[in-house]
Amino acid sequence: QVQLVESGGGLVQAGxxxxxxxxxxxxxxxxxxxxxxRQAPGKEREFVAALSWSGGSTHYADSVKGRxxxxxxxxxxxxxxxxxxxxxxxxxxxYCAADGRLWAGIPVEHYNYDYWGQGTQxxxxx
Numbered sequence: 001q002v003q004l005v006e007s008g009g010g011l012v013q014a015g016x017x018x019x020x021x022x023x024x025x026x027x028x029x030x031x032x033x034x035x036x037x038r039q040a041p042g043k044e045r046e047f048v049a050a051l052s053w054s055g056g057s058t059h060y061a062d063s064v065k066g067r068x069x070x071x072x073x074x075x076x077x078x079x080x081x082x083x084x085x086x087x088x089x090x091x092x093x094x095y096c097a098a099d100g101r102l103w104a105g106i107p108v109e110h111y112n113y114d115y116w117g118q119g120t121q122x123x124x125x126x
Contacts, residue, residue, distance in 0.1 A: 002026045002115040004096045009120030012086055016124070020081040022096030022117060033099035033106055034079040035113065036070065038092035038122075045095070047108040049081060059106040064090075086124045093119040 008020040022034065035050025049070040051058045058070055069082040079096065099107060100114035107113070 002028055002098055004115055004117035006096045006117040006120040009122045011123045014124055014126050016086050017084045020094055022079045024077045028077055030100050031098040032103040035097050036081045037095045037097055037110055040092040045110045050106045088124045088126045091124050094122050095119045
């Protein structure tokens with residue numbers, strides 16, 4: 001099993017920045033991809049960004065490309081999501097996720113991720 005714990009959410013004004021963290025523990029060696037999803041009220045969970053844990057591949061949703069940056073610290077077993085130029089439409093609960101399968105590219109569908117954190121609220125005011 002893999003445990004994921006997010007932190008760093010909060011309330012920020014439009015145009016501001018936040019950095020989310022996702023610390024992993026347990027059988028983390030079994031995960032090939034770590035990523036972030038978000039879910040706004042009344043909407044489906046959507047892909048935000050992800051990276052390969054052992055390589056340099058990253059992938060972003062078009063809606064956040066150029067504003068968000070995903071990165072990792074292997075020593076701390078932590079993934080970060082730096083969010084800049086935030087917009088009210090970025091308001092959502094942000095979830096960290098990990099893919100427990102062998103490397104096969106970066107999936108964008110939530111059902112391809114095996115482990116999830118509890119979520120952290122990000123609210124962007126206009």
